[in-house]
Amino acid sequence: MHSTIVRGQNVFGFFTTVCFVVAALIAASDLLAPRTPKATVAVKDLQVVRGRPHYYSTKKEEYAIIRFSLSADLSSLFSWNTKQVFVYVSASWPNSTLGDAGKGEMVNEAVIWDTIITNPSADHLQNIGPAAMKKLVRSTKGKTIDPSRGKLELKNQKAKYQITSPDGKLAETDNMVLKLHYNVQPWVGVLTWTPQIEFGSWKKVKGGISKAFKLPAIKAKKVVEKKSA
Template sequence: MFSTFQRLQQYCGLVTTALIFLCAAISIASQIQDRYFTPLPSAFLNIQDIELRYGKPPMGFNYKRQEYALTSFDLDADLTPLFNWNTKQIFVYLAATYPGRPYANKVVLWDAIITDRENAILSLKNETADYAVYDVTGKFNERSASLSLEWNVQPYVGLLTLGKSKERSKFTFPPLKSR
């Protein structure tokens, strides 16, 4: 007959296999729900102020003197549709996209982690951006940019889901007043 150790090993193998199939079913059901039955969150973005400065950016590891932008914005967003039974947390951020050489640049201005449905309604007025915007070329040259709200949904089980709002706010970097 089988020993106690062999029976325990078979039992653990059966439980592990059942848990793997259960996690796969939860992941698939969550992806189907998010893709076909969840409406997109609503968001309103507005840039209040953009200040272009010359010097060392206040954050980061860039030590050379160059142009950098500090911004403030208004944000009204309802992210509650992104929460379901499989949502652990949502990483939400504002991204500015502007043309560059040879590719478009995308930088994060502000970010937050939302862990429950009660905190998923954002209403920020005249909020200062967490990060300064600086370009690898060192100059903005009055380029136009667009601001969008983007998110990353982290589930308990399954794949990470990325998304962005359809609403975008367009703005132009102001000219540098003086060095």
């Protein structure tokens, strides 16, 4: 006869096995849902400044401030297993210190803007005020999946983060582009990032990259001459 402890262990082991199998099936179901994101990114304003990009910076360096427009439809990333989607825009540019060897290779990349889009069932995870939370919950009441959550329309958006370079020089950097990325965080399963290749019904982001541009030179300070008496 098995003791009570052994029987409890057998029941617990069977329970965990069933939970693992169910979780695996839920995670695998994401592969059946098509993902066809598309986006358009355009640069609106560029500025290069010399100074301390952050209050904790120890030295002055060149940093870029970018304004951009973004039109994205990421609604296909939301399924019944989607918890939230982390969206971010990065700036990529080749490393000038590599010379011709690094020409065309986007070896430098910096995030300039990001946001989190939650599914209605995960709205309670957002760090917003009570009034905004009530409005958000009321607008999505009864909806399990809200396609409008994945649609972004930003015009002349100022970057959240300034761009700096390891060598401290950034003015007149050429062949820079902006790219849209995302990270899907499911309720059950693994995190999935922006695919570099198409896999089944999961497609690469259609568009999602701006035209190459060049950063301007640092504006020289105007010297005001004093009028002679």
